[in-house]
Amino acid sequence: MAEIIELKATDLAAMLCSRVCHDLINPVGAIGNGLEVLSDPTQGAMAEGAQELIANSAKHARAKLEFARLAYGASSTAGTDFDTRECERVARLLFEIEKADLDWQAPLILLPKHKAKLLMNMLLIAAQAVPRGGVVTVTVEGTAGNENFRLISRSDPEKRQKTLMPSGAEELLSGAPEGGVDARGIQPFYTGILARMTDMELSIGIENEVFVFTARPKAAAAAA
Numbered sequence: 001m002a003e004i005i006e007l008k009a010t011d012l013a014a015m016l017c018s019r020v021c022h023d024l025i026n027p028v029g030a031i032g033n034g035l036e037v038l039s040d041p042t043q044g045a046m047a048e049g050a051q052e053l054i055a056n057s058a059k060h061a062r063a064k065l066e067f068a069r070l071a072y073g074a075s076s077t078a079g080t081d082f083d084t085r086e087c088e089r090v091a092r093l094l095f096e097i098e099k100a101d102l103d104w105q106a107p108l109i110l111l112p113k114h115k116a117k118l119l120m121n122m123l124l125i126a127a128q129a130v131p132r133g134g135v136v137t138v139t140v141e142g143t144a145g146n147e148n149f150r151l152i153s154r155s156d157p158e159k160r161q162k163t164l165m166p167s168g169a170e171e172l173l174s175g176a177p178e179g180g181v182d183a184r185g186i187q188p189f190y191t192g193i194l195a196r197m198t199d200m201e202l203s204i205g206i207e208n209e210v211f212v213f214t215a216r217p218k219a220a221a222a223a224a
Contacts, residue, residue, distance in 0.1 A: 002176035004196075005189075016072050016190065018183035023064045030057035063093040071120040072190070082116035084109050084140065091123055091138070099133040100153070106140035111147065115198050119149050121191040122213055125204075126151040128166040129211035133159065146217050149200075153211035163209045173202055 007015075034054035037043045043050075070082070070090045084106045095102040111119065119140070126136045134155035142148045155161035171177040172188035175196065181189045195202045200215040 002174075002178070004175035005177070005181060007181070012186075012190070012193075015181070015183045015186035019186050020064075020068045020072065022183070023068070024061055027057040027060040027064070030054075031061070060097050063097045066090045067094050067120065067124070071117055071124070080113050081110040082113055084111060084116075087111070087116055087120060090120065094124070095127070095136075098127050100127055100130045101133075101135045103135055103137040106138055109140070109144065109147075111140075112198070114194055115147060115200070118191065118194040118198055118200060118215060121187065121194060122149060122151050122215060125166055125169060125188055125191065126153045126211065126213050128169075129153040129163055129206070129213075130155045130161065131164065132161045134161050134163065142216075148217075149215040151213045153213075155209055157209065163206060163211050165204075165206050165211070170204055173204060 031054050034050040034057065037046050037050035038054075067090055070086070085108060088104050088106065091102060091104060106119075119138075123136070123138060126138075130136065130153045132155065134153055137152045137154075139150040139152075140147055141150070153163060155163040166188065168177060168185055169188045172181065172185045173192040173195070175189065175192045177185065177189070192202065194200075195215060199218045201218045203212075203214045203216075205212055
């Protein structure tokens with residue numbers, strides 16, 4: 001088995017910051033472009049389109065920031081547990097700008113902070129599996145401390161949708177990608193870090209246009 005890559009805290013922070021900047025640069029730039037049009041008196045005919053661009057780009061930026069705050073950041077210093085209602089709220093904001101639909105079936109429970117982060121990062125990978133649209137179903141089961149996460153992404157071939165394995169996901173989740181890790185692959189790599197921190201065993205696969213991504217306690221996985 002390949003040796004797991006151990007990143008320095010500064011390198012991990014730098015790569016995650018690069019990822020957040022990459023996600024935000026386009027919507028923030030579009031907001032700037034829209035404001036330039038509105039400030040130009042000769043562009044009055046384009047004012048309505050500029051306002052729509054600003055509103056849509058602000059919606060994208062907010063969704064990306066809310067997700068990053070919960071999935072990557074400290075989010076709150078008030079406690080160590082996250083309410084799944086907050087996870088659902090952020091997930092629904094994200095899926096307002098994704099092509100896929102969200103089917104959230106997680107019950108109302110408190111999750112330890114790093115497990116909540118793991119769930120949200122798994123959700124982002126599951127969304128990437130259906131880039132042209134589909135349905136991502138999120139299920140959380142089990143007792144407190146023994147939660148199981150199951151995310152299923154389904155596409156509809158009749159709508160010319162396709163289910164894909166996100167590029168490099170398996171190796172990056174394992175923590176031992178053959179080519180190393182950079183800012184482009186840091187999100188699934190970070191997901192693997194969270195799984196190991198919380199003693200969760202990840203399983204990822206795709207069959208018959210259905211992508212299945214699960215996390216369950218290592219003790220239960222070993223017993224199975």
